[in-house]
Amino acid sequence: MxxxxxxGACGFIGSHLTEMMIEKGYNVVAFDRYNSNNDYGWLNNSKYKKHIEFELGDIRDFDSVYKxxxxxxxxxxxxxxxxxxxxxxxPLAYIKTNVEGTYNVLESSKILNLExxxxxxxxxxxxxxxYTPMDEEHRLFGQSPYAASKISADQVSLSYYNSFDTPIKLVRPFNVYGPRQSTRAIxxxxxxxxxxxxxxxxLGNLNTSRDYTYVSDTCEAFFQIYKSKKLIGEVINVGTNTKFTIKEIVNIITSEMNLSPKIITDKKRVRPVKSEVQKLQCDNNKLKNNTQWIQKNTFKRGITKTIKWFLKNKNFFDFRSYHV
Ligand SMILES: NC(=O)c1ccc[n+]([C@@H]2O[C@H](COP(=O)([O-])OP(=O)(O)OC[C@H]3O[C@@H](n4cnc5c(N)ncnc54)[C@H](O)[C@@H]3O)[C@@H](O)[C@H]2O)c1
Structure with missing residues (x-):
């Protein structure tokens, strides 16, 4: 096998990807941040826990990544x-984790001849x-230190392909949602x-819009891209070619939950003006034309599943506290 x-296997997307790859018959080594409690995040209660090979370390630390x-x-x-x-x-934490962390993965891949x-x-x-929908040729622009760190990591990755033939594939997901997502997300x-x-x-700004993909569809895109030989050295968008404003999302969720709450603006949730990304909408033609990927969950279907999961797993969240 x-x-x-x-x-990042113990996080939101990583934990779903880990379980999906096990279901597809792979052995998974799950790497996440070292902690003294052997806490495996969302994989703590996974039905596959005993099939997973956990390795705790630090992505910022070359030794643990290389090993x-x-x-x-x-x-x-x-x-x-x-x-x-x-x-x-x-910002420095983002540069160290996202840029240097990616360098550690790339340099190890180069030395160890990863495939x-x-x-x-x-x-x-x-x-x-x-312009919308946005294809992979759309210009890059760092409106937050997070975005800037990911642009840098992307460019270092592409440079490893161009300079050393490291067989990278750059998966570029638009917004992802579903069970286990942090309660800081919208x-x-x-x-x-x-x-x-x-x-x-x-809530903050109600008019920004994003393209939302249900997490299992995102994980399937990762798998399809992994299998493709044509996509080495390529950037591949993952999204649904649709967009929803926050106001529209509130309407969908409240009608599903049969509620009509008052919306209050919390200034802490509003990004600085120049940092606010107003609109993102994916053009997923490259993904669709080069792989077998199809979107299985419409936004409404994904929202229904997500609400059900949060209702069933209330014990994982502290509902009394509110954080940004
Ligand atoms: N969630 C989204 O909407 C979304 C959209 C596009 C791209 N992404 C990307 O997908 C990836 C996963 O995101 P997520 O939403 O699952 O986030 P997450 O925070 O749930 O998962 C990230 C994981 O990385 C681990 N990590 C952080 N610092 C580490 C360190 N120093 N050493 C080892 N592990 C460390 C965390 O413990 C966590 O388990 C990220 O690269 C993110 O940029 C996410």
């Missing part, structure tokens, strides 16, 4: 700091849409705030 490595990468010929690199608000507070190096980018690298915060108090919700 083929062994693969997933970095774990000796075990495999394929890596899915997802470990990253992802929150935009925290990137305003600590398949899948690097995770983000649609935030494009900045606000100059869809979980709306659901969780409503579960706490159904009469009001605190």
């Amino acid at each position: 083929k062994k693969i490595l997933i970095t 774990v990468m000796k075990k495999v010929k394929t890596v899915f690199h997802l470990a990253a700091l992802i929150g935009i608000p925290y990137s305003y507070l600590s 398949n190096v899948i690097i995770t980018s983000t649609s935030e690298t494009y900045g606000s849409a100059m 869809i979980p915060t709306i659901i969780c705030q409503l579960l706490r108090n159904s009469s009001k919700i605190y």
Whole structure:
């Protein structure tokens, strides 16, 4: 059975990808940040826990990355700091984790002759849409330290392909949502705030729009890209070619939950003007034309599943507290 490595495996997307790859018959080495409690994040309660080979270390630390990468010929690199608000507070943490962390994966891949190096980018690298839908030729623009760190990591990755023939593939997901997502993200915060108090919700700018993909569809795109030989050295968008504003999302969730809350603006949720990415909408033709990927979950179907999951897993979240 083929062994693969997933970095950031205990997080939101990584945990779903780990379980999906096990279901597809792979042995998974799950790498995530070292902690003294042997906490495996979202994989703590996975039904596949005993089939997973856990390795805790630090993506910023070359030694631990190089050591774990000796075990495999394929890596899915997802470990990253992802929150935009925290990137305003600590840009250097993003440079160290996202840029240097990706360098550690690339340099190890080069030395160890890895065969398949899948690097995770983000649609935030494009900045606000100059046109929609946005293909891979859209210009890159760092509107937040998070976006800037991912642009840098992407460019270092492409340079490894151009300079050393390292077989990288740059997966660029637009927004992802679903079970296990952090309650700081927009869809979980709306659901969780409503579960706490159904009469009001605190939100930022209601008019920004994004392209949302249900997490299992994103993971399937990772798999399809992994299998493709044509996509080595390429950037591949992953999204649905649709977009929803936050206001529209609130309407979809509240009608599904049968609630009509008052929306209150929380200034802490509003990004600085020049940093606000107004609109992102994916052009997924490259993914569709080069792989067998199809979107299985419409936005409404994914939202229904996500609400159900949060209702069933209330015990994982502290509904009394509200954070940005
Ligand atoms: N969630 C989205 O909407 C979205 C959209 C586009 C791209 N992405 C990208 O997908 C990837 C996964 O994102 P996610 O949403 O699952 O985030 P997440 O925060 O749930 O997962 C990130 C994982 O990386 C781990 N990590 C962080 N610092 C580390 C370190 N120093 N050493 C080892 N592990 C470390 C975390 O512990 C966590 O398990 C990221 O690269 C992110 O940029 C996410």
